[in-house]
Amino acid sequence: MRNDNMKIRIRFDKHGKIRFTSHRDVARIWERTLRRASLPVAYSEGFSPRPKLSFGLALSTGHESDVEYLDIELDPERTDVSMDLESLATELTGHLPVGMSVTAVSFIDRQTLSLQEAVTSCTWQIDVVDVDAETVVSAVARALAAETLVVTRERKGKPVTDDLRPLVLSLDVEGPIEADDTGTVAGVRLIAELGTQPRAVRVAELLAALDPPLTERRVVRLHQWITNDDTAERSDPLSAAASPAPAGAI
Amino acid sequence: MNSLWPQLEPLLPHVQKPARYIGCEDGMQTPEHGPGIVSWLLTYPDTYEIGLPNQGLQILYEIINERPDGAAERSYAPWTDMEAVLRRERMPLFSVDTHRAASDFDILAFNLSAELTYTNLVNCIDLAGVPIRSADRADNDPLIGVGGHCTYNPEPIADFVDFVVLGDGEEAVGDITELVREWKVAGKNSGTRAGLLRELSKMAGVYVPSMYDVEYDGAFLAGVTPRYSDVPATIEKRTVADLGDWPYPKNQLVPMTEVVHDRLSVEVFRGCTRGCRFCQAGMITRPVRERPAEQVSRMISEGLQRTGYDEVALTSLSTADFSGIENVVKSAVSDKGTGQISVALPSLRVDAFTVGIAAEIQRARRTGLTFAPEAGSWRMRQVINKLIREEDLYGAVESAFSQGWRRMKLYFLTGLPTETDEDTLGIAELARNCVKLGKTHKSSASVTVSVGGFVPKPFTPFQWFGQNTEIELQRKIGLLRDDTRRSKGVEMKWHDPKATLAEGITSRGDRRLGPVIEYVWRHGGTFQEWSEHFNYELWLEAMAAHDLDVEWYVYRHRTEEEVLPWDHLSAGLHKDFLWQDWRDALDELGLEDCRWTPCYDCGACTGYGIEHVVASATPPAGGSQGTGVDLSAGGSVPVVLQPRPKPEVEVAS
Numbered sequence: 001m002r003n004d005n006m007k008i009r010i011r012f013d014k015h016g017k018i019r020f021t022s023h024r025d026v027a028r029i030w031e032r033t034l035r036r037a038s039l040p041v042a043y044s045e046g047f048s049p050r051p052k053l054s055f056g057l058a059l060s061t062g063h064e065s066d067v068e069y070l071d072i073e074l075d076p077e078r079t080d081v082s083m084d085l086e087s088l089a090t091e092l093t094g095h096l097p098v099g100m101s102v103t104a105v106s107f108i109d110r111q112t113l114s115l116q117e118a119v120t121s122c123t124w125q126i127d128v129v130d131v132d133a134e135t136v137v138s139a140v141a142r143a144l145a146a147e148t149l150v151v152t153r154e155r156k157g158k159p160v161t162d163d164l165r166p167l168v169l170s171l172d173v174e175g176p177i178e179a180d181d182t183g184t185v186a187g188v189r190l191i192a193e194l195g196t197q198p199r200a201v202r203v204a205e206l207l208a209a210l211d212p213p214l215t216e217r218r219v220v221r222l223h224q225w226i227t228n229d230d231t232a233e234r235s236d237p238l239s240a241a242a243s244p245a246p247a248g249a250i
Numbered sequence: 251m252n253s254l255w256p257q258l259e260p261l262l263p264h265v266q267k268p269a270r271y272i273g274c275e276d277g278m279q280t281p282e283h284g285p286g287i288v289s290w291l292l293t294y295p296d297t298y299e300i301g302l303p304n305q306g307l308q309i310l311y312e313i314i315n316e317r318p319d320g321a322a323e324r325s326y327a328p329w330t331d332m333e334a335v336l337r338r339e340r341m342p343l344f345s346v347d348t349h350r351a352a353s354d355f356d357i358l359a360f361n362l363s364a365e366l367t368y369t370n371l372v373n374c375i376d377l378a379g380v381p382i383r384s385a386d387r388a389d390n391d392p393l394i395g396v397g398g399h400c401t402y403n404p405e406p407i408a409d410f411v412d413f414v415v416l417g418d419g420e421e422a423v424g425d426i427t428e429l430v431r432e433w434k435v436a437g438k439n440s441g442t443r444a445g446l447l448r449e450l451s452k453m454a455g456v457y458v459p460s461m462y463d464v465e466y467d468g469a470f471l472a473g474v475t476p477r478y479s480d481v482p483a484t485i486e487k488r489t490v491a492d493l494g495d496w497p498y499p500k501n502q503l504v505p506m507t508e509v510v511h512d513r514l515s516v517e518v519f520r521g522c523t524r525g526c527r528f529c530q531a532g533m534i535t536r537p538v539r540e541r542p543a544e545q546v547s548r549m550i551s552e553g554l555q556r557t558g559y560d561e562v563a564l565t566s567l568s569t570a571d572f573s574g575i576e577n578v579v580k581s582a583v584s585d586k587g588t589g590q591i592s593v594a595l596p597s598l599r600v601d602a603f604t605v606g607i608a609a610e611i612q613r614a615r616r617t618g619l620t621f622a623p624e625a626g627s628w629r630m631r632q633v634i635n636k637l638i639r640e641e642d643l644y645g646a647v648e649s650a651f652s653q654g655w656r657r658m659k660l661y662f663l664t665g666l667p668t669e670t671d672e673d674t675l676g677i678a679e680l681a682r683n684c685v686k687l688g689k690t691h692k693s694s695a696s697v698t699v700s701v702g703g704f705v706p707k708p709f710t711p712f713q714w715f716g717q718n719t720e721i722e723l724q725r726k727i728g729l730l731r732d733d734t735r736r737s738k739g740v741e742m743k744w745h746d747p748k749a750t751l752a753e754g755i756t757s758r759g760d761r762r763l764g765p766v767i768e769y770v771w772r773h774g775g776t777f778q779e780w781s782e783h784f785n786y787e788l789w790l791e792a793m794a795a796h797d798l799d800v801e802w803y804v805y806r807h808r809t810e811e812e813v814l815p816w817d818h819l820s821a822g823l824h825k826d827f828l829w830q831d832w833r834d835a836l837d838e839l840g841l842e843d844c845r846w847t848p849c850y851d852c853g854a855c856t857g858y859g860i861e862h863v864v865a866s867a868t869p870p871a872g873g874s875q876g877t878g879v880d881l882s883a884g885g886s887v888p889v890v891l892q893p894r895p896k897p898e899v900e901v902a903s
Contacts, residue, residue, distance in 0.1 A: 017255075018506060020268035025507045032504065032558030049590070062263045095558070097274055097506055185260075217260065 006042070006074040007112070008085075010092070011104040011238055014065045015220075018099035023058040029097060030070060036095040039088075040078035056115030056224065056237070057122065057200050065221035069115050069237050071108065108241040115224075115237060121169055121195045123223040124203055128214040129187040133176050136188040139210040140171050149209045164209055167195035171206075185217055193225075252283075255349040257341060265332045269507035270298035273324075273346035276504035276557065279311070280348050281321035286435060288427045289321040290314050291345055291355040291378075291392070295362070295370035296779060298326040298346075302503060303511040305565065306398060307361050309498040310423050320427045323347040323355070327370045328377070330777065336377060343377040352378035356430055357393045362400035365756035366749065366778040368407055369771040371396070375410060382768065384412050384460055389443045393430065397422075402487075402534055403708040405474075405815040406756050408459035409764035412447060416455050416819060417487030417534075418520075420496050425453055451481045455488030457819060464761050469802055471760055474818045486820045487534070489858050493520060493541040497549060504557045513561035513594065514553045518546050518578070521854075522567035523845045523862065524599075527635045527835050528624070528663060530707035532567055533828075534821040536854035538845060538862040543574030550582045554591060563594040570599055570607060571845075579607055596620075600638045600646045619650050622661035625669075626676025632838045633668050635831075640680070647684045651691040658697055660684065664726045665704040665718030665750075667835060674726045677701065678733040678740070685739035696739040701727060703750030705757050709821045711831035713814065716807040717754045723747035748786040752778065754804040755789060760815040763803075766792040824853040 052073035262268035294301025314322035323345035451458035465472040522532035688695025769792035777783040
């Protein structure tokens with residue numbers, strides 16, 4: 001039964017200096033980490049075999065995250081199905097660079113939708129700087145009251161216009177924040193839930209579309225959500241996909 | 251404390267590739283600094299991606315940090331966008347390890363592997379907040395040191411540096427640390443800097459340009475002589491006798507962002523005895539010193555396990571000459587502990603044996619195959635002493651195509667001594683023949699021909715040769731382009747002859763080039779290695795502004811009597827050996843590999859009392875050198891240097 005259930009989903013975070021690495025860099029970091037941990041990753045066939053890893057929505061270079069996800073296909077012939085996922089999480093964290101750690105591991109069903117297909121929205125903590133709280137409050141109020149938030153972006157060399165408003169699921173001003181020694185600087189904190197289907201709205205796009213446009217300083221992805229179409233219930237990608245095997249959440 | 255990170259962090263979102271500046275590598279160290287500790291900022295004067303993999307810097311980084319009295323951090327040239335940000339914010343060059351300001355270090359040491367990075371060297375010194383000229387520095391300014399292959403002629407940069415280390419740095423950095431520590435502990439008192447430099451100048455392998463006077467005889471150099479009787483007249487390079495004593499890097503840095511050689515590297519030997527006459531590296535790193543085979547195997551398997559890389563490069567010149575190559579490769583690819591890995595051999599001689607090894611090792615991922623025949627005719631290859639017969643090349647190519655490779659790269663030089671158009675066009679002919687061989691296996695077979703303009707280098711037999719003019723190199727490349735245009739399956743790439751000229755100016759120049767380099771830098775000429783930043787007109791303008799003649803510095807043949815700007819330095823090679831080798835080149839006389847044949851007395855072994863250190867006394871299989879191939883003297887045609895067309899570019903005279 002478990003033998004055809006050889007896929008695991010990993011949740012990890014990314015904070016501090018390492019946040020300046022790109023999505024591609026993170027993929028390479030994971031490839032090396034998995035080899036160092038000798039995890040029996042399945043490889044593609046062919047002339048240049050690649051490990052079968054599948055990453056979720058890209059995190060912009062410079063943004064932090066509490067909730068990144070990675071799906072790994074394991075080679076069933078080399079996988080010990082009774083492996084202890086909790087100690088795997090600890091071992092992987094030991095091989096990851098400072099600032100990245102594994103916060104949960106779970107077996108998932110092979111048929112699980114890919115992260116990119118399944119995730120419907122993300123919650124962001126956005127600290128904006130060089131602006132007073134009233135300006136932020138009014139910019140947010142204007143955006144929420146507006147019927148459309150039109151942005152123009154370039155796609156394949158041609159300008160395309162998009163309306164972001166339907167994808168701004170929530171946008172709240174949490175209030176002014178003071179500088180502290182954890183890297184937080186003085187500014188105003190926003191919490192936003194932004195849709196990812198049919199395409200993921202980027203934080204920078206949203207801030208640029210506000211009136212006046214706001215300048216981001218520290219941005220943290222707090223949640224990724226999968227919304228059930230029928231029940232409209234939100235869940236996170238691990239609990240939504242966890243197979244009967246016990247999840248090694250820590 | 252002392253970290254610039256809080257100021258730097260908010261700036262990083264505004265520059266390209268911010269991961270260049272964060273450090274965070276696996277293997278990174280954050281050493282203690284203090285009064286009794288000599289701190290080194292090891293800097294590669296090009297981008298992080300190019301500089302990080304540099305093995306020389308990584309070796310010294312570990313050796314210094316292992317010392318209780320040493321601390322080493324690293325820095326790389328900030329890209330132009332970051333430089334603009336630093337200058338705007340009035341922030342200095344910084345280390346990537348603890349983001350400490352460069353001026354907080356006792357020594358800024360640069361690795362110079364390419365002449366076109368000289369303007370970046372000056373830029374980094376300036377960004378550090380240190381006066382760019384040695385003569386203008388105060389007692390408390392960091393010492394500026396340089397090492398690496400370019401420093402075998404450090405005269406063009408002599409004004410900017412306080413000291414130069416010639417040869418292997420493993421032992422020299424320890425000696426320097428001890429001397430500088432005494433000076434630091436004593437308080438770097440006013441007026442003592444000159445005394446420290448004088449002491450440094452007496453240290454083996456260390457050259458302090460300010461301790462020497464330069465005299466000219468018109469345009470010619472009359473001599474570079476010590477200003478004091480206790481300063482040596484000739485500086486010999488440093489040579490470590492046994493690589494087995496130096497198993498570094500032990501913890502190769504694993505960067506978090508992509509770099510040019512993103513893989514494990516294990517140096518299998520240093521030095522080369524093939525005697526290719528154009529190759530400076532092969533001449534200045536003699537004698538051959540092999541790393542013990544079991545140490546190589548251990549460094550591979552431990553390194554792969556530690557780093558998580560799935561590729562290891564065995565580095566050296568002509569790596570298949572390593573006497574333990576077959577066993578090392580076999581044990582690497584069959585090591586169960588490391589999983590499926592591939593082995594890269596960046597420097598390979600051309601023969602079927604090598605292809606066999608390549609096939610064996612690239613089971614995991616088959617990368618491209620590159621051969622460097624260097625010249626298009628057997629005559630030309632005898633002149634340059636790269637004794638690859640056409641049969642060797644075709645054997646290698648046939649073997650590669652039959653084992654599944656579909657494309658390969660061939661490296662050539664043009665502008666070599668005595669080169670005729672027939673020799674140049676031989677490159678196209680070889681390439682077409684290789685494609686023809688490939689087509690019998692695969693209709694899509696193709697060959698990329700990469701052609702570089704030859705720049706004569708110090709301490710080679712070609713140091714007397716007048717470099718081809720930019721116009722002549724353009725013409726030769728044009729010939730090849732025309733000739734290969736209709737050759738299906740042959741793709742041609744070439745190096746910009748204008749950049750070849752700039753490299754030529756700095757390669758064999760003297761101290762009068764200091765102001766030229768400064769001029770190019772002051773006019774924004776950094777990152778000259780990068781085609782998008784290279785500024786040909788600026789170099790010509792700088793030469794003209796200082797009344798220096800490109801023709802004289804670059805295109806002119808030197809005579810036996812001429813004093814060369816590096817004559818007061820020694821790579822262990824007798825000048826009369828190099829001169830004889832130059833005459834032999836003109837006579838199209840090839841020399842066999844001296845590892846397996848009698849000594850030609852180049853001076854490298856005898857001078858340092860070191861024999862070639864090899865594990866096996868028998869030549870490796872394959873190859874045309876040392877394996878009984880007749881290398882009888884070349885053609886009976888009298889050879890003359892090709893007359894050079896007059897340069898059409900305007901140069902100051």
